[in-house]
Amino acid sequence: MDFYIAHRLPGRVRLRYDRKSLVPAQAALVQTLVSLQDGIDSVTVNPVSGSILIEYTDITENQAIAYVKALDDSYLENKELLVHVGVSEVQESLLQSLLFLCIEFFIKKLFPLPLRKFLSIFAIAPRIKKGINAVLSGMPFCAATLDATALALSYASGNFNTANTIAMFLNMGDVLEDYTRRKSYDNLAQSFLNTQETVQIVQNGNESSVSVSMLKTGDTIVVRANSVIPADGTVVSGEATVNQAAMTGESLPVQKNAGDSVFASTIVEEGELYICIKACGRETRVSKIASMIDRMQSLKAASQIRSERTADKLVFYNFLLAGLTYAFTRDFVKASFTLLVDYSCAMKLSAPVCVLAAMKNCAQMGITVKGGKFLEDFARADTIVFDKTGTLTESSPKVKRIVAFGGKTEREVLKIAACLEEHFPHSLARAVVKEAAERGINHREEHTKVSYILAHGLVSTLKKDELRIGSAHFIFDDEKIPKTPEVERVISELGQSGCSQLYLAINNELAGIIAIEDPVRAEAMDVIKDLYALGVANIIMLTGDGPETARTIAHKTGILSYEAQALPDTKADFIKKLKKQGRRVVMIGDGINDSPALSAADVGIAMAQASAIASETADILLPADGLHSLPFLRLIAMNLIERIQTNNDIIIGVNSALIAGELSGLLSSSSAALLHNASTVAVGMSAMRPLV
Known part of the structure; x- marks a missing residue:
C-alpha cells in the first residue's frame, strides 16, 4: 500500500495514506495484521484521517515500516480476511445518528406548509401501519399501537409540527435503544471470541505465529499435541491422534494421516499435523458463536418474560390515561403526548440487556x-x-494400595485387573493400567472376550477360571461372592481412607481389592x-x-x-x-x-x-479452573433477578412522575417525551453494567 512518513520519534512512527484508498474494514485489517508482527507494541489506524501510528521495540523503523509495505492486494482485497476484522458492517456513531435526525427535523421546518404536510405523511405512515398490523394480529395494547395513536391524533387535529416532533422523538428513541441493545450484544460476542488466540503458520519452510482470525483458505498450519485445530482442512503431512468428540461424538481419538480431513475445534492429542486450510472464520468459529448467542436469546429468563408481559399490560393504562386527558382538557396534543410517556419500551429494553450483561460476565469468567x-x-x-x-x-486417580486374598500376590491381582480393565475407558480403569505399566507388568491377553455390564463391571474367563471385576455392589450383591471377616475388615479400613475400590473375583472367591485414590x-x-x-x-x-x-x-x-x-x-x-x-x-x-x-x-x-x-x-x-466459578455464577444469577426488578421499579417510578408532571403543567409535553426517552436509555445503559 502507498503511504509516506508524517512524523517519527525513537520507537514511534506515524504514516499517512490516502484515506479514500482504504475502506474501514481494510484499515482494520492493516491494524490487525501489523499488530501481530514481532517487535510491534501497538498499532492505531484512523480511517477518517488516513493515519497509521506504530509503536515498536527491538526492531528498526525500517522493519516496522516494512510490515506495512508488505500488505498488498492479496491481503487487502481478501474477502475472507476482511469478514473477520470486526468491521463487517460500518455503522454510524450514536452522535452522528442523533445529529442527522435533528438536522432533518429542523430543515423540514424551512419548507412551505403544503410540503411539510405532505412530508409528514411519509414520516408517520410506517408507524401507523405498524400499529394497525399490531391490532389486526390481536395485540391492541402494545408500544406500536401507542405510537401510531399519538401520531394519528396529532395529524388528524392539524398539528403537523406536533406529528413531526413526535416522529423525531420516536426515531431518537429507536436509535438509542438499538445502540444500547447492539452494544450489549456485541460485548457478549466479543467475550466469547478469543482474539488473542494464535496458530503456527508455515510459509517458505518457516513457522510464524498469526492470529487465528487471520487464517485464509490455502494457508498451511502446523498443529501439535494438546492443541486445538482452528479451522477445517486437509492433512498435508504428519500423523497424530485427534479427539473429534466435539464434532462427531466419537469417544476415542482417531488416527489422522496425510490426505485425511480434520475439523475446527477438534484436538490433537498426540503427534503433529501439517494442515492445508479449506474453511475458516465464518464457516467455523464465528458462525458457532453467533448461533450460540441466538439460541441464548431464545431461552429467556422468567423475569425477562414477566417484564415484557407487565409492559404490555401497562399499555392499556396509557390509553386510559390519554382518554381521560382528552376528556378533561379537550386537547389532542396533550393527549397524544401522554401516549409517548409509556412503560413498555424501557421494560422491554432493560430486561434483555440485563440478561446479555449477565452472560457477558459469565463468558469473561469462561462460563x-x-x-x-x-x-x-x-x-x-x-x-x-x-x-x-x-x-x-x-479425576486423576492413582492406585494407592492392593490387597490380595486366597494365596494371590499383589502382582498377580494387578496383572489380571490391568488385562481386563484396558478394555474399559474409565478413569479408574486407566489408573489400574497405568500402575501395571509403572511396575513393569506385561499383561499379555490370555482371557476370552470381555463382557461389560453397564455401571457394574467386567466379566471374562482365563484358563477355565471365571473372572469378575467391578464395584462392591456388582461383586457381592449381584454375583454373590462371599465376604470373609478379613475382607470386611479390609473394606472398612479402605473405606475410611476415602479411596474407591475395585474388587477382583476369580470363580467364587475374592482374589483382591485395588484401592484407588482420586484427590x-x-x-x-x-x-x-x-x-x-x-x-x-x-x-x-x-x-x-x-x-x-x-x-x-x-x-x-x-x-x-x-x-x-x-x-x-x-x-x-x-x-x-x-x-x-x-x-x-x-x-x-x-x-x-x-x-x-x-x-x-x-x-x-x-x-x-x-x-x-x-x-x-x-x-x-x-471453565478449566474447576469449581471456583460456581459461587460467582450463583451471585451473577441472583444479581440478575434483582437488577431486572430494580430497573422495573425505576421505570415505573420515573415515567409515572413524568406523566404526573405533564398533567399538572409542571412539564411541557415535549419535555416529558424527551425525558422519557432519556430515562429509557439511561436504564438501558445501566443494565449493561457488570453484575459482579
Whole structure:
C-alpha cells in the first residue's frame, strides 16, 4: 500500500495514506495484521484521517515500516480476511445518528406548509401501519399501537409540527435503544471470541505465529499435541491422534494421516499435523458463536418474560390515561403526548440487556450459559447435587494400595485387573493400567472376550477360571461372592481412607481389592461453604462408591448429605425424586453416566473436561479452573433477578412522575417525551453494567 512518513520519534512512527484508498474494514485489517508482527507494541489506524501510528521495540523503523509495505492486494482485497476484522458492517456513531435526525427535523421546518404536510405523511405512515398490523394480529395494547395513536391524533387535529416532533422523538428513541441493545450484544460476542488466540503458520519452510482470525483458505498450519485445530482442512503431512468428540461424538481419538480431513475445534492429542486450510472464520468459529448467542436469546429468563408481559399490560393504562386527558382538557396534543410517556419500551429494553450483561460476565469468567432461563433457575435453586469423580475430585486417580486374598500376590491381582480393565475407558480403569505399566507388568491377553455390564463391571474367563471385576455392589450383591471377616475388615479400613475400590473375583472367591485414590479438589470445601452462604439449602453428593468412601469424601468437602452406590439410571431417578418434592435442582457432573441426571435437573452444569455428551446435555459449562466459578455464577444469577426488578421499579417510578408532571403543567409535553426517552436509555445503559 502507498503511504509516506508524517512524523517519527525513537520507537514511534506515524504514516499517512490516502484515506479514500482504504475502506474501514481494510484499515482494520492493516491494524490487525501489523499488530501481530514481532517487535510491534501497538498499532492505531484512523480511517477518517488516513493515519497509521506504530509503536515498536527491538526492531528498526525500517522493519516496522516494512510490515506495512508488505500488505498488498492479496491481503487487502481478501474477502475472507476482511469478514473477520470486526468491521463487517460500518455503522454510524450514536452522535452522528442523533445529529442527522435533528438536522432533518429542523430543515423540514424551512419548507412551505403544503410540503411539510405532505412530508409528514411519509414520516408517520410506517408507524401507523405498524400499529394497525399490531391490532389486526390481536395485540391492541402494545408500544406500536401507542405510537401510531399519538401520531394519528396529532395529524388528524392539524398539528403537523406536533406529528413531526413526535416522529423525531420516536426515531431518537429507536436509535438509542438499538445502540444500547447492539452494544450489549456485541460485548457478549466479543467475550466469547478469543482474539488473542494464535496458530503456527508455515510459509517458505518457516513457522510464524498469526492470529487465528487471520487464517485464509490455502494457508498451511502446523498443529501439535494438546492443541486445538482452528479451522477445517486437509492433512498435508504428519500423523497424530485427534479427539473429534466435539464434532462427531466419537469417544476415542482417531488416527489422522496425510490426505485425511480434520475439523475446527477438534484436538490433537498426540503427534503433529501439517494442515492445508479449506474453511475458516465464518464457516467455523464465528458462525458457532453467533448461533450460540441466538439460541441464548431464545431461552429467556422468567423475569425477562414477566417484564415484557407487565409492559404490555401497562399499555392499556396509557390509553386510559390519554382518554381521560382528552376528556378533561379537550386537547389532542396533550393527549397524544401522554401516549409517548409509556412503560413498555424501557421494560422491554432493560430486561434483555440485563440478561446479555449477565452472560457477558459469565463468558469473561469462561462460563458458557446456554440461555438466560438457566441463570434464573440457578439463582432460585435450593438444591445442588454433585457427582463425585471428576467433579469434587481431580479425576486423576492413582492406585494407592492392593490387597490380595486366597494365596494371590499383589502382582498377580494387578496383572489380571490391568488385562481386563484396558478394555474399559474409565478413569479408574486407566489408573489400574497405568500402575501395571509403572511396575513393569506385561499383561499379555490370555482371557476370552470381555463382557461389560453397564455401571457394574467386567466379566471374562482365563484358563477355565471365571473372572469378575467391578464395584462392591456388582461383586457381592449381584454375583454373590462371599465376604470373609478379613475382607470386611479390609473394606472398612479402605473405606475410611476415602479411596474407591475395585474388587477382583476369580470363580467364587475374592482374589483382591485395588484401592484407588482420586484427590479431592483443593477448592471443593471453600466452594461448598460459599454456596451454603449464598442460600443453597441442600447440597448432596452422588457417587457409585460404597457408603464408607462416600462418607469420607463428603466429610472432606463439607457436604452434609450423600447418596452412595448410585448408578446412572438411579442418579436420574434421584434427581426426579427431588423435583417431585418441590425442590429446584441443579446437577453438576462430567461423565457419560451423568448425562441422564444432567438432563433431568432444572439446570445441568458440566465441568470443563466433561465428556462430549455431558457437555451437550448440560445447560451451563464451567471453565478449566474447576469449581471456583460456581459461587460467582450463583451471585451473577441472583444479581440478575434483582437488577431486572430494580430497573422495573425505576421505570415505573420515573415515567409515572413524568406523566404526573405533564398533567399538572409542571412539564411541557415535549419535555416529558424527551425525558422519557432519556430515562429509557439511561436504564438501558445501566443494565449493561457488570453484575459482579
